[in-house]
Amino acid sequence: MTNAAIVGCGDVATVHAEALEALASDLGIKFVAVVDKDLETAEKFATGLGAAGDSSESSIKAYGSLPTLFAKEKIDVLHITTPHDQHIGLALEALHHGVNVILEKPLANELDQAQRLIDYLDENPDGPKIAVCYQNRYNVSSQELRRLLDSGELGAINGAYSSVVWTRTPGYYTQKPWRGQQAHSGGGLLMNQAIHTLDLLQWFLGEATEVKGTVSTDKYADVIDVEDTAHAYIRHESGVHTSFYGTLTNSRHRHVEIELDCENALVELRDGLVVNWTDGRVERFEERNQESEGRSYWGVSHELLIRDFYEKLGDQEPFWIGPREAMSSLDIAKSIYSSSAETR
Ligand SMILES: NC(=O)c1ccc[n+]([C@@H]2O[C@H](COP(=O)([O-])OP(=O)(O)OC[C@H]3O[C@@H](n4cnc5c(N)ncnc54)[C@H](O)[C@@H]3O)[C@@H](O)[C@H]2O)c1
Numbered sequence: 001m002t003n004a005a006i007v008g009c010g011d012v013a014t015v016h017a018e019a020l021e022a023l024a025s026d027l028g029i030k031f032v033a034v035v036d037k038d039l040e041t042a043e044k045f046a047t048g049l050g051a052a053g054d055s056s057e058s059s060i061k062a063y064g065s066l067p068t069l070f071a072k073e074k075i076d077v078l079h080i081t082t083p084h085d086q087h088i089g090l091a092l093e094a095l096h097h098g099v100n101v102i103l104e105k106p107l108a109n110e111l112d113q114a115q116r117l118i119d120y121l122d123e124n125p126d127g128p129k130i131a132v133c134y135q136n137r138y139n140v141s142s143q144e145l146r147r148l149l150d151s152g153e154l155g156a157i158n159g160a161y162s163s164v165v166w167t168r169t170p171g172y173y174t175q176k177p178w179r180g181q182q183a184h185s186g187g188g189l190l191m192n193q194a195i196h197t198l199d200l201l202q203w204f205l206g207e208a209t210e211v212k213g214t215v216s217t218d219k220y221a222d223v224i225d226v227e228d229t230a231h232a233y234i235r236h237e238s239g240v241h242t243s244f245y246g247t248l249t250n251s252r253h254r255h256v257e258i259e260l261d262c263e264n265a266l267v268e269l270r271d272g273l274v275v276n277w278t279d280g281r282v283e284r285f286e287e288r289n290q291e292s293e294g295r296s297y298w299g300v301s302h303e304l305l306i307r308d309f310y311e312k313l314g315d316q317e318p319f320w321i322g323p324r325e326a327m328s329s330l331d332i333a334k335s336i337y338s339s340s341a342e343t344r
Helices: 013-027 039-052 065-070 084-097 111-123 138-149 170-176 188-192 195-205 302-311 322-344
Strands: 002-007 029-035 062-065 079-081 100-103 131-134 157-165 209-218 230-234 240-247 257-262 264-270 273-277 282-285
Touching: 002 065, 013 029, 013 039, 013 079, 013 257, 013 302, 029 039, 029 065, 039 062, 062 065, 065 084, 079 084, 079 302, 084 100, 084 111, 100 302, 111 188, 131 195, 131 209, 131 322, 138 195, 138 273, 138 282, 157 195, 188 195, 188 230, 188 240, 188 322, 195 230, 195 240, 195 322, 209 322, 230 322
Parallel strands: 002 029, 002 079, 029 062, 079 100, 100 131, 157 240
Antiparallel strands: 157 257, 209 230, 230 240, 257 264, 264 273, 273 282
């Protein structure tokens, strides 16, 4: 049996809990406990999980801190689903206890915090495993695009365009104030929402070698002190550049877009992948359906990433989406902020 726990019983924790319950019998996972700094929140979450299964009382325990969890239970994998400024401290605490970690994105609220974890892993290469939750790499569209890029069939890439145009309400921030507070989140749209797309862009096109951009708070300035809108110009090590636009000020969620203008095709990633070959063929790859209670615009692939992580726990090599991989998108987001600050 592999004993699992979740720390941070908020919105995204539901998606992790659903995945654990779905994978439990297949992968021999025992979902042992949940932790929240607010014990009552943890207790309610644990009770809710029990109620979702059969009618018997939940066997999942609730704790108010990580030290208490580690003192009382033997945990093999800890899912960290807390706010951004609470990622690194909790991850290091788990690794110190020999516990493997699945950490929600972004890696950290600030680069120096993220670097602490990377330094620790460099000094302890044979320690427990750690994944960072960039689940959208498992989407059908992402996997197919990565495959096409690897095959060379698309030819040279002339350029890329990407957008994240979503909606938010003031309540999204007032209910969970950390989301709109620079000190806790380290940023707004770029750090919390568009970071997935920044991760995909650098995975497809290579690390960013030059980043310029601006950020602004266009709609929610009276509620938050982070940006709700951004644009950026990103040059990748491949030489390709991306024009990026993102905003949370729209009245509805549009699909995230990544468009690659290639020698042999125009490739459109937007709720699935469409490849418009220059010879007239059109290939379509449909995305999987969203079956979780999690919100569909988060992507549908949390369970696939979590499955992959548990299946590879015994492998020698580190998990493929670890802190180093996750540092690249954090770097891009922070470079956009620096560029924006310089041009003001
Ligand atoms: N991968 C995705 O698609 C995705 C989607 C949504 C959220 N997220 C990420 O998940 C994380 C959580 O987001 P959310 O919207 O669920 O947050 P939330 O505010 O809904 O929940 C966070 C919970 O963590 C608890 N908490 C805070 N500090 C703690 C600590 N030190 N110890 C224990 N518990 C603590 C809070 O009490 C709260 O219950 C963020 O990093 C966010 O970026 C990822």
